[in-house]
Amino acid sequence: MSTTVFIPIITVDGPSGSGKGTICRLLSQQLGWHLLDSGALYRLTAVAARHHGIPMTDEESLKVVAAHLDVQFLAGTAAEIKIVLEGEEVTDAIRTEAIGADASIVAAMPSVRQALLQRQRDFAALPGLIADGRDMGTVVFPEARLKVYLDASAEERASRRYKQLISKGLSASLEDILLDIQARDERDMNRSISPLKPAPDAVILDTTQLTIEEVLEVVLDEAKHKGLR
Numbered sequence: 001m002s003t004t005v006f007i008p009i010i011t012v013d014g015p016s017g018s019g020k021g022t023i024c025r026l027l028s029q030q031l032g033w034h035l036l037d038s039g040a041l042y043r044l045t046a047v048a049a050r051h052h053g054i055p056m057t058d059e060e061s062l063k064v065v066a067a068h069l070d071v072q073f074l075a076g077t078a079a080e081i082k083i084v085l086e087g088e089e090v091t092d093a094i095r096t097e098a099i100g101a102d103a104s105i106v107a108a109m110p111s112v113r114q115a116l117l118q119r120q121r122d123f124a125a126l127p128g129l130i131a132d133g134r135d136m137g138t139v140v141f142p143e144a145r146l147k148v149y150l151d152a153s154a155e156e157r158a159s160r161r162y163k164q165l166i167s168k169g170l171s172a173s174l175e176d177i178l179l180d181i182q183a184r185d186e187r188d189m190n191r192s193i194s195p196l197k198p199a200p201d202a203v204i205l206d207t208t209q210l211t212i213e214e215v216l217e218v219v220l221d222e223a224k225h226k227g228l229r
């Protein structure tokens with residue numbers, strides 16, 4: 001007789017700059033669970049395509065790139081995960097706004113999403129998984145015990161991104177970032193496949209006026225309610 005092992009999963013979805021990555025890293029540290037940064041897979045597909053000279057319009061070739069991504073997620077210092085693509089470290093290179101925009105374009109292609117689906121599900125392992133993305137609660141892990149949807153005003157999200165870039169010593173324009181965020185929201189929310197939207201059973205949290213610590217506390221409380229800690 002085979003038994004199915006229950007793997008606890010917390011999904012965290014939401015638009016760019018809502019705080020998903022930050023909260024997911026902290027949750028993964030506090031609970032000691034695995035972490036899936038699904039956005040990184042779409043970013044890596046865009047970077048690999050650029051390396052191979054494939055235009056972001058060529059869905060047939062992009063699907064092949066996504067299906068054969070040669071990537072390793074290596075444990076680095078603290079919560080930092082080192083990402084190696086085709087033997088080259090790309091941890092920072094995949095985080096630019098330009099790659100974010102390309103990722104959002106390839107992510108609207110059904111065959112690219114299909115090619116990455118099983119790879120994402122394979123991250124589920126004991127003692128548990130924190131899954132960060134756009135469709136974690138709706139499509140990839142619909143059985144997750146706790147689903148969180150983080151949101152914040154576009155202006156607040158742009159301001160967070162702006163501060164993040166400036167603190168890294170990069171130059172940035174707040175207006176350009178706001179326009180980029182609005183364009184990405186529009187594409188991610190209105191695509192025909194797996195659009196960004198809260199799962200019907202998601203806990204929706206507007207973080208515009210909340211600190212990172214406050215958001216973490218609410219999510220940890222919800223996890224406790226669901227018997228996850």
Ligand SMILES: Nc1ncnc2c1ncn2[C@@H]1O[C@H](COP(=O)(O)OP(=O)(O)O)[C@@H](O)[C@H]1O
Pocket residue numbers: 014015016017018019020021022023160161163164207210211212215
């Ligand atoms: N509640 C918050 N209040 C203020 N700044 C935040 C908050 N949540 C996240 N940030 C900051 O906003 C930036 C973007 O957060 P991030 O976690 O990368 O968002 P996402 O993964 O949703 O794109 C980071 O610099 C992070 O420190």
Ligand SMILES: Nc1ccn([C@H]2C[C@H](O)[C@@H](COP(=O)(O)OP(=O)(O)O)O2)c(=O)n1
Pocket residue numbers: 015016017021038039040042043100103104107108132133134135136184188
């Ligand atoms: N599960 C996911 C994760 C990301 N995407 C797409 C849509 C996003 O605009 C890009 C980049 O995602 P990522 O989470 O890395 O971006 P942000 O950190 O939120 O700016 O990938 C997706 O369609 N589905």
